[in-house]
Amino acid sequence: MPLAVVNCSQLVTLAGPARPRVGAEMRELSIIADGAMLVSDGTVERVGARREIEALMSGDCEVVDAGGRVVLPGFVDAHAHPVFAGTRVDEYELRALGATYQEIAASGGGIRSTVRRTRAATEDELVASCRRYSEWFLRTGTTTVEAKSGYGLSLEDELKILRAIRRLDSETQLNYVPSFLGAHDVPEEYRARREAYVALLIEEMLPRVAEEKLAEYCDVFCEEKVFTTDESWRILSEARCHGLGLRVHADQLSLSGGAQLAAELHAQTADHLEHTDAAGINALKEAGVQPVLLPGSVYALGHTRYPAAREMIEAGLAVVLATDFNPGSSPTPSMPIVLSLASTHLRMTPAEALTAATVNAAYSLGRGDSIGSLETGKRADFVIHDCADWREVAYFFGLEHARATYVAGRPVTLK
Amino acid sequence: MPLAVVNCSQLVTLAGPARPRVGAEMRELSIIADGAMLVSDGTVERVGARREIEALMSGDCEVVDAGGRVVLPGFVDAHAHPVFAGTRVDEYELRALGATYQEIAASGGGIRSTVRRTRAATEDELVASCRRYSEWFLRTGTTTVEAKSGYGLSLEDELKILRAIRRLDSETQLNYVPSFLGAHDVPEEYRARREAYVALLIEEMLPRVAEEKLAEYCDVFCEEKVFTTDESWRILSEARCHGLGLRVHADQLSLSGGAQLAAELHAQTADHLEHTDAAGINALKEAGVQPVLLPGSVYALGHTRYPAAREMIEAGLAVVLATDFNPGSSPTPSMPIVLSLASTHLRMTPAEALTAATVNAAYSLGRGDSIGSLETGKRADFVIHDCADWREVAYFFGLEHARATYVAGRPVTLK
Numbered sequence: 001m002p003l004a005v006v007n008c009s010q011l012v013t014l015a016g017p018a019r020p021r022v023g024a025e026m027r028e029l030s031i032i033a034d035g036a037m038l039v040s041d042g043t044v045e046r047v048g049a050r051r052e053i054e055a056l057m058s059g060d061c062e063v064v065d066a067g068g069r070v071v072l073p074g075f076v077d078a079h080a081h082p083v084f085a086g087t088r089v090d091e092y093e094l095r096a097l098g099a100t101y102q103e104i105a106a107s108g109g110g111i112r113s114t115v116r117r118t119r120a121a122t123e124d125e126l127v128a129s130c131r132r133y134s135e136w137f138l139r140t141g142t143t144t145v146e147a148k149s150g151y152g153l154s155l156e157d158e159l160k161i162l163r164a165i166r167r168l169d170s171e172t173q174l175n176y177v178p179s180f181l182g183a184h185d186v187p188e189e190y191r192a193r194r195e196a197y198v199a200l201l202i203e204e205m206l207p208r209v210a211e212e213k214l215a216e217y218c219d220v221f222c223e224e225k226v227f228t229t230d231e232s233w234r235i236l237s238e239a240r241c242h243g244l245g246l247r248v249h250a251d252q253l254s255l256s257g258g259a260q261l262a263a264e265l266h267a268q269t270a271d272h273l274e275h276t277d278a279a280g281i282n283a284l285k286e287a288g289v290q291p292v293l294l295p296g297s298v299y300a301l302g303h304t305r306y307p308a309a310r311e312m313i314e315a316g317l318a319v320v321l322a323t324d325f326n327p328g329s330s331p332t333p334s335m336p337i338v339l340s341l342a343s344t345h346l347r348m349t350p351a352e353a354l355t356a357a358t359v360n361a362a363y364s365l366g367r368g369d370s371i372g373s374l375e376t377g378k379r380a381d382f383v384i385h386d387c388a389d390w391r392e393v394a395y396f397f398g399l400e401h402a403r404a405t406y407v408a409g410r411p412v413t414l415k
Numbered sequence: 416m417p418l419a420v421v422n423c424s425q426l427v428t429l430a431g432p433a434r435p436r437v438g439a440e441m442r443e444l445s446i447i448a449d450g451a452m453l454v455s456d457g458t459v460e461r462v463g464a465r466r467e468i469e470a471l472m473s474g475d476c477e478v479v480d481a482g483g484r485v486v487l488p489g490f491v492d493a494h495a496h497p498v499f500a501g502t503r504v505d506e507y508e509l510r511a512l513g514a515t516y517q518e519i520a521a522s523g524g525g526i527r528s529t530v531r532r533t534r535a536a537t538e539d540e541l542v543a544s545c546r547r548y549s550e551w552f553l554r555t556g557t558t559t560v561e562a563k564s565g566y567g568l569s570l571e572d573e574l575k576i577l578r579a580i581r582r583l584d585s586e587t588q589l590n591y592v593p594s595f596l597g598a599h600d601v602p603e604e605y606r607a608r609r610e611a612y613v614a615l616l617i618e619e620m621l622p623r624v625a626e627e628k629l630a631e632y633c634d635v636f637c638e639e640k641v642f643t644t645d646e647s648w649r650i651l652s653e654a655r656c657h658g659l660g661l662r663v664h665a666d667q668l669s670l671s672g673g674a675q676l677a678a679e680l681h682a683q684t685a686d687h688l689e690h691t692d693a694a695g696i697n698a699l700k701e702a703g704v705q706p707v708l709l710p711g712s713v714y715a716l717g718h719t720r721y722p723a724a725r726e727m728i729e730a731g732l733a734v735v736l737a738t739d740f741n742p743g744s745s746p747t748p749s750m751p752i753v754l755s756l757a758s759t760h761l762r763m764t765p766a767e768a769l770t771a772a773t774v775n776a777a778y779s780l781g782r783g784d785s786i787g788s789l790e791t792g793k794r795a796d797f798v799i800h801d802c803a804d805w806r807e808v809a810y811f812f813g814l815e816h817a818r819a820t821y822v823a824g825r826p827v828t829l830k
Contacts, residue, residue, distance in 0.1 A: 333811075391508070
């Protein structure tokens, strides 16, 4: 049955050129005051002023009254690690008392503890426990999430996580875009022979992941003490040969050459970039790589060095914002709190932040033609937020303003 | 009808000595695993292990099954400005682009714009618009909030705000503790003759507020460019003569002597304290003043200088955390996001933060005997949070984990 969404104080469409938005374009949201939208077959048929849409409404149309609230496209979260077992709430306590993320990792905590627990969980257990996070994403207004593996670090465990992602995609209303991140860390058992782990990644894991079509992207944690730029280059080059798109964890904890590497490889994205310098920004610009900024992890680690978002926007980069949802450095699935961080600590305007969290994020996942804005022909992923001014979604922070989330025109049912 | 709350994975009681908690006491939460609670006449009758409570349950008892979730006392938010008209979402945009709070204020924005709008609103309009914020407090697990006036800055407008607070207290389930903050700023029309405004505060406003019993506390914004320590001393001394308790906005933007003043006056609290030095901390300790820390405003202003919480705890101060909810510098009513900020940026442990947000906050409002912990004889203000480990309430940040809020044993009904 066709759907008409009416009585939106602001229908924020993000309509615009069919490509990632840069510079001043990031501040153009194409907002329709007192707007309405027609949806059929799960797809946006038309957006417009209320009268215009009312004139087109047929008798059998189901009407969704937004009640004078704001309607936004569903957020697209382009960097997340949403499949893991256990939490790391214990470390939260240690960090509160001053231990650094690196100190905790060196003492066997950190990612290694999540790897131990994730390896011990079955695929069914992972799917069951991670449904909770699916609900959180949907509840806070996100309709598509990129999902990285990377807490398995063995062939079978990485496959298990990617299969869990596939099941979560089909069994929940949240849409998942799978990325293979076998190069998230060098696992314990390979510490003394890291070269053998790189070989395992290249010779066994990547071919298998590609063969089973379990991932669209390959990501590598490129950082001095994790994977060097040389190792990262080898892994990502191989991934490309298997038809995977490329994403890179770059320059998070130090200026280790990740942004330069992403540029050399013409990766789809370079993510984090807290320590990227002007040369790195230029390199990304020249190569057309999208930066994915993750202020949630800067915040949650208690750091104060945020990525240079303004410089990136002024350089003409098509900036993306994402949660980095994970149990260690960014335990939040909330795009609204990321938008808040962007405006309070990254000096992005609310409009730039929203563009980065929707349409630009969609392009960074190769889905710019189908999601990220409310335009004719795109999937009807939209969210009614309980405010009269869309900027309140981030301004009144720490709240869940989403009142109803729709995926492909269907309301999301939460427990 | 008596109430039994059962099946709590953790019943976090905060039971302990009948006074504010200091030092290591702040890390003792008296958690009952698989706990239960009996409530009668809106009051906690008994807490204990499930079996112990089940043995005491009578036949006519209404049972609330917490479903294996966490139960915490309702948060007590000891510093908020929850009655105002309009928002300041426009300034949020200016600040994102680099304007400082002081620059915005100097150009006629900031608090003055909220004063203009609040003066233009009727008492009925204020009550109607601020019910939304009442819901937000309750929805995020807060059951008592301190509420300051201070956006009126004229006799009639300050009285109007305090009457609106009284009505919100009686017409919603949230409990309000009113504070008179006529000395929030020098209003426009008194800029050239600030002495006359201080006289108005002392000679007309305070006597009238006291006579109508509209406030329990008097607060002053003591800051170089707002009210000097001398002016603050005169206003607060007069307030004491009228039987009001004293609170002080101290050392927020500079080391202006506010903490020392609060100590000299033996105020109940000194609030903010971002710039307080070791001498100020010692003075607060000697005088038994409770510090109220407001990391939400540091965050939302994009600042990085947080108050020295660890030093205060180590000095033996009974630290309190609060939201500072207001439309300019801290647009959040969420105590969970404040707990998150405390652990990520104030280096408080989760347990210290929870103590600061409940029982210590209750003492700072003169209500330590009736709220802030779940102990026999206290009001049954409690919240079921949807987690199995209470620390997740702050760890998974940006979410609303509260599933059900009870005030005096009655479930809160939200729109």
